[in-house]
Amino acid sequence: DQYTMKTPVFEALKNLMEENSTHFHMPGHKGKNSLIEWGKYVPYIDTTETEGMDYLLEPRGIIKESQENAAKVFGSKATYYGVNGSTGSIYIALATITKPGDKVLIQRNCHKAVYNALILNRLQPVYVYPNYNENHNVLTGLYPEDVDQALTENPEIKAVVMTYPNYYGVCSDVNKIAEIVHKHNKILMVDEAHGPHMSFSDKLPISAIQGGADIVIHSTHKTMPSLTQTSLIHVCSDRVDLNKLRDRYQLYTTTSPSYLFTLSNEIATAYMDGEGREKLDWSIKKIDQVIERLNKNPRIEVFTGDPEDETIFDKDNTKILINIDGIRGTVLKKMLLRDYNIRIEMSDFYYALILTSVINTEDEYETIVSALEDIAEKAPYEEINWVDVKMPTPKIIMRPSEAYYSKKEQIKLADSIGRVSASPIIPYPPGIPLLVPGEEITQEIYEHLLFLMENGMDIVGLMGYNKDYVVVTE
Incomplete structure (x- = not known):
């Protein structure tokens, strides 16, 4: 019996099912046996x-x-x-x-x-x-x-x-x-x-x-x-x-x-x-009410656009992007799961993203609004430094495929200035690759990375326990 393979994925998925959390993340069926009885x-x-x-x-x-x-x-x-x-x-x-x-x-x-x-x-x-x-x-x-x-x-x-x-x-x-x-x-x-x-x-x-x-x-x-x-x-x-x-x-x-x-x-x-069109109309009305209620709370801001920003031609508010003053987005996401059994789509330094679909119900909207109001009332304020994420323009040395298929090595970030990156490095926010394979790691980019890391930004693509290694072309 001791040789029987364990099934950790199955165990975790069963636990997820029994947890019965509220889903404001992908996929759009929200973990419900809807449309047909699968x-x-x-x-x-x-x-x-x-x-x-x-x-x-x-x-x-x-x-x-x-x-x-x-x-x-x-x-x-x-x-x-x-x-x-x-x-x-x-x-x-x-x-x-x-x-x-x-x-x-x-x-x-x-x-x-x-x-x-x-x-x-x-x-x-x-x-x-x-x-x-x-x-x-x-x-x-x-x-x-x-x-x-x-x-x-x-x-x-x-x-x-x-x-x-x-x-x-x-x-x-x-x-x-x-x-x-x-x-x-x-x-x-x-x-x-x-x-x-x-x-x-x-x-x-x-x-x-x-x-x-x-x-x-x-x-x-x-x-x-x-x-x-x-x-x-x-x-x-x-x-x-x-x-x-x-x-x-x-x-x-x-x-x-x-x-x-x-x-x-x-x-x-x-x-x-068919039926989804009516359900979508209902959802849009409901989301408008949710946003209005949340924005009445002095500590909560839902981002619905900015009249001064001419790059925003329109905004799809079925994605509810929320910021609570004095709480990092990453912390808010953890609090919602730990204290309210609500799983949301994503978070970054400033924001948490509530992803809705036509399958979300009146009760689920009530659950998340109450949770957010509760957090806004009770959670202590943390000092969050505003971080300028203006990005240096990268120098393209070779096309991404050339860098990807070249011989690569992992080196200390501190030793990487002047080398060519072989993997994408993406800080969140803003979620724009700072480097794409084939681009040079300059002094300016190195300093910008250090600045972002010192300010607690999440950087995807750096290696090692302390994110102090980078993959470069040989």
Whole structure:
């Protein structure tokens, strides 16, 4: 008996289930057996490409029909179900609209998957930076004129990748950016992973599908009631070669695509097209009330925009971004779980993010509002220094793929000045990579990193127990 393998993952997941916490994080089904009774169908419907079941990689029957239905719902030319998360969908989309060696314009605070796609496709990035709003210590949108300038200065750029909305729900002016991109005769790809629900209400920001993008990626599992790892690729214009897309889809998708994920994409879309629309309207009204109530509390601030910040074209408030005076976001996130059994999506130095979906109930909203009011009343104030996170501009020495595939070594951060980084280094906030593989670690960047660490900022990508090592090219 002592040789029987232990199952720590199963034990932890059972504990999570029994904990019965309130979920204000991904996935959008919020850990509820909703839409269909999954327990009745799993594992019986976890199948393979048997007779009549079609094949996701070359759909000709039920899956083809389902994807065509989804395209009608979202208003795209063609929609493809992704089963490798939006990470896989981003690999497919970027490989479709470029060829190895191409130059692409990338929003610098894009998701890690876009950087991975640069490496996989050996692309050469040019960066456009989002605004960092210093009044609120939050990343906001892109200036359309920055996109215009980058495309004017680099006419050989083939495609533009923007993130819309960002993690906090901030939306740049996608229509204007699309016009600029198309004026330069380039292709616009939008990572709308955080915005699939926006297609289902005119009270939310416009979806990039209607906003002029050529290819749009959705994470169905983030804000729709779908299983983790489900995603959609929407083709919205003739600038995207559908044959090439199907080819790249085959390259990056498992040959054993999950029927559970395929089905989850279908039923989440069908739900949102029906009952989900009313539920979303109810949610939006409810969230407005929640924000109003929280903002009445002198210690609580919910970020809903800034009239002086012209990079905020619109804001999706189903992502409730909250700051409590004298409490770091990271501490607030821990308090909510420890004292109130509420799990939220993320936190940084200043903020905590409450991610909602149509599945969250009246009771759950009441639970979190009461908890936040309670914390605001009882929790002691901590002195939080305002930290200037203005970033030095990096020096690009080689493209990310070159650095990634080069010989690497791990060295002390203190000895790294003048060397080329081989892994991304990302401080939170602002969540923009300070360094991307292939960029030089300068004296200025080194000092900036030390300053951020001394002020308690979280830095992703540094190694070692004290985060005092870095990976560089040999």
